[in-house]
Amino acid sequence: MITQQLQLPNGQTIAYQLDLRARRSIGLKITAEGLVVHAPKRISASQLQQVLQEKSSWIQQKLALREANQVAPMQWLDGEPLLFMGQDIVLTLVAHPTSKAVTLEGDKLLVRSPYINNPDWVARKVLQWYAQQALPDFKRRVALIAAQMGEQVSGVGLSNAKSRWGSCNSRKQIRLNWRLIQAPPHVIQYVVCHEMAHLKEMNHSARFYAVQASLFPQYEHAEKALKALSPILHRMA
Template identity: 85%
Template sequence: MIARQLQLPNGQQIPYQLDLRARKTIGLKITDHGLVVHAPKRITATQLQQILLEKSGWIQQKLALRLANQVAPMQWLDGEPLLFMGQDIVLTLIAHPTIKAVTLEGNRLLVRSPHTEQADWVARKVLQWYAQQALPDFKRRVALVAAQMGETVSAVALSNAKSRWGSCNSRKQIRLNWRLIQAPPQVIQYVVCHEMAHLKEMNHSARFYALQASLFPAHAQAEKTLKALSPILHRMT
């Protein structure tokens, strides 16, 4: 990757990372770190500048959208807002000399411990709690969909992927991102059905989408909701 600047006619500069590859066209991608440009190795600086200027409107729009979707990182402090199964809950830290426990009571996630002032410790225990809630919920959903499909699943496991919500392999193993347990139930169900459809169609063909629609008719709205929630769900890290 090569650090570059796109100079706009109004004087504004947009930093980007240039990735030169053996390809014929230019590809633009907005990541968490900004603009990434994939370009042919033999492209000239003038050609690249002209193409990027032509795409500058799209680039600025997408960068502005990314900025608007950014959320504050987790602080792991008392009163921190959290999500669980689509519901707003609040992290509540309670100093206790001996008890070490995380429990959900109403809309409060109570963390009792002599270490409540240690953010790393609180984070670790809260993430463990979310994972403990996620796995049985996901297994139950997978089992119900498998029965509906007349299929068998060899294993259900949690994933910690940064960019994928789930996966299914040829060994009929399903992996689901534990962060999904923060999302509304219909979003979790959508991802489960999406991955389960891959048991019969290991692709994204028309037949796959037809099967997905039969398993979860409201997939389009759920996908839209998940995309909008994604920055919030990824605060949990």
């Protein structure tokens, strides 16, 4: 992606990420990082600027909404609120001379270590724990849906993407964002079903949504829930 600047009529400048692809239309998306513009490879700079100017009110409105929904960044301190499988848990740091264990006990994620006063170390251990919980959960869900569909999946891996919750490629490899393990089970299931539907339709056509609906009928509700949760899920870097 290329970083560009959009000059608004009021003189304000907005930085955005330009992603040039083999496509026919311009797509705008507001992510945790800001504005992302997907555009055809051969579009001229003047054409692109004209479209963005026409959409400037929408862009400003969405960016303002994103700003209003911003949540406080993680501090990695004792008592930090966390989410796991949709449940509220609390980061609990316990000084220990030798142990470096991370365990979930009730509603407490206990981190025992001689380094509990080092936020970077705590962050690394907690993120490792979340990834360790995510992969087997995701693999189990994918295997169950693959059996239901009569499909074969060549691999399931974790993604650290900032703006995508999952992907499915032509080699039938599924990648899912580890941050999803914070979300309620039905939201996780929705994303898994979305990516699995791409095994049948590698697009977002009406046929794709028909497959998705057959796997997860309430996908529209779950999609809205995921969008609302997104700022919270992205607290973890």
